[in-house]
Amino acid sequence: MHFIDTAIIRVKAGDGGRGAVSFRREKYVPKGGPDGGNGGKGGDVILVADPHLRTLLDYRYQPTYTAPNGRHGEGGNRTGQSGEDLILRVPCGTLVRDACSGELLGDLIHPGQRLVVARGGRGGRGNAAFASPTNRAPRIAEPGEPGQERTLKLELKLLADVGLVGFPNVGKSTLLSVISAARPKIADYPFTTLSPVLGMVRLGPEQHFVVADLPGLIEGAHLGRGLGHQFLRHIERTRVLTVLLESTSNDLHGEYATLLQELERYDPTLLAKERLICLSKADLLTPEQRQQLSQLCIEGQTPLLISAVTGEGIPELLARLWEALQRAQHSVTASLSAAS
Template sequence: MFVDQAKIYVKGGDGGNGIVSYRREKYVPLGGPAGGDGGRGGDVVFVVDKGLRTLIDFRYQRHFKAERGQHGKTKNQHGKSAPDMVVKVPPGTIVRDEDTGEFLGDLVRDGQSLVVAHGGRGGRGNTRFATEANKAPDMAEKGEPGEERNLLLELKVLADIGLVGYPSVGKSTLLSVVSAARPKIGAYHFTTLTPELGVVEVGDGRSFVLADLPGLIEGAHQGHGLGYQFLRHVERTRVIVHVLDMGGIEGRNPIEDYQVIRAELLAYDQRFANQPEIIAANKMDLPDAKEHLRVFKQAYPDKPVYPISGATGQGIQELVYAMANALEAAPETSSLWTAEEIEAEEQKVYRYEPKETFQIHRDGNVYVVEGKDLEKLVRMTNFAQFDAVKRFQRILRDSGVDDALRQKGAREGDVIRIGDMEFEFVE
């Protein structure tokens, strides 16, 4: 089974809690605070494994949660940080945040890694809160929650050269002849439903990866036939080989077939106009093939056309050499990305833009305060500790939340909600 899309949930490990502890040593009556910090939670990290070809593993496991850090210990000992959770993905995996649509990464090289969910930092022990005014604080932080996300994974086959053409024109047969790949071959449309890859040894020391891409039909750019399932994989290839049925089986017209395929590629993305291409005139062993080839060459005198027969082996070696030469002359990346676009992407400048840290709205009789930092503060505060509650109140006051609530009409005794916690507003 070939799987080229998957939806998964990832969560970084929570940080370990800091603790409240004091030195309890003989002859040290006022030892002071000695609570250690919690350890950091593990990250969820994607790593490219060239041995993988599909996303099928994500059909059976959809949730990935890293371990949380250890809690702090006495005598100022910090908790141990949790190990990262490493998740292997095939080369060509594109990662996006499903909820926001944010592009997170494009993983193409073996060993390339991407952190998709950061672990939370460890909570601070009471030693961290000691001051001249409060030398023995009775408070510690809980660990920071790990980042969590719903991800959309999309696989685009990584191949040097892609075979494109109508169903049943002989792409699978050609791949099986020039490589060790054994794709499914049959005398019916859409025999190949998923991309097949094969390594082609040219014979002069060169080699390349060839992909038999699923056949397409008119309207593919609008999702007809295999639609985007086909077109997304063509984007990765550096050279396109149009496989045409010169035998005219089932009334096929090579010129019309080429025009339709070309039009579908350009409708999907105009940058395909710059993609290097070769014409493989297949099924030359059939009776009408020579006449169809003559007419095609008249219509496209400037196109590199190679007469072949996948069934008899005619012209196969010449085509393989032509593909290797075209690949050497092609840009290092797919021509869908020009050098100027790549340079512009690498030189992007990100500017800091201050944004509102919290928002307040009414939910019935409840004032709801929303803000990522404030919600994190609630989750990291131990409300069973008096000093921690005082610190929480001070942060709300200093960050302007109290004044903003008054402006919204909050009065003594009104209910305030931040995250999962509800409080009474006290003047």
């Protein structure tokens, strides 16, 4: 299950500055020697892996990135200022290829890891560098080297932040289709979803997360029954689980317990993840059923009633998931800093 997020961008490093042609002019020195300084180096374009970023989506909006040129050299042997490097932050796990040749340029895995993707041009030499015993007053200087230019293909294999788990046919894929742009297959029979599908939920410019829709689980899944077990490994690295039960079921407690048991038997650490319990298809409830469900409490939680058809409960679900992800993030950061 790899949902690949890609972006194609054009990067151009800064050109080197031109060398200067200049001669010393001082009081009482009628014929000064050459003193044209070298041009400055152009800025590099550097990609840096940033653990706070999760997607490459923002790179789709701006396709070209140019680092500043080096300044030209000046008289008085002054070297031109170098152009500043242009730093582009990408999520950890970004693969970088040359889009034309397909050549792999690097794999930015570790936070802070850097990759120079386009080198700035060297500055040209000023005329002072060309002085020789036979030519003491050279009138030549070099132009700066052009900065490298290239088209990059960035690819990110996304890991899911949230896993949707539940029995077959409860509406997991439908839910994913209303909260993201993903278009999983939806049908009124069990085991419609045969392999996991990922979708990106966007709440705002800086707020997005990835949700995995998994094939339905059934009792005995940990023993290999049904399909879900093959895919449980995909939720091992999610940070939050959404457990979906059908609101019209008459044994919610029992179904919840069965699901949890399957998760636990597969991998007990799955139970350490924060779980959000949701009841799907709320649009099918009668007012009496609704009334009863408002009293329901599972593991100290009042399950959230949602409907992919009417949109009921969906904004609240997304807000709660976002909060849970923030909490999970903090606990990871805290345990990392405790470990170091």
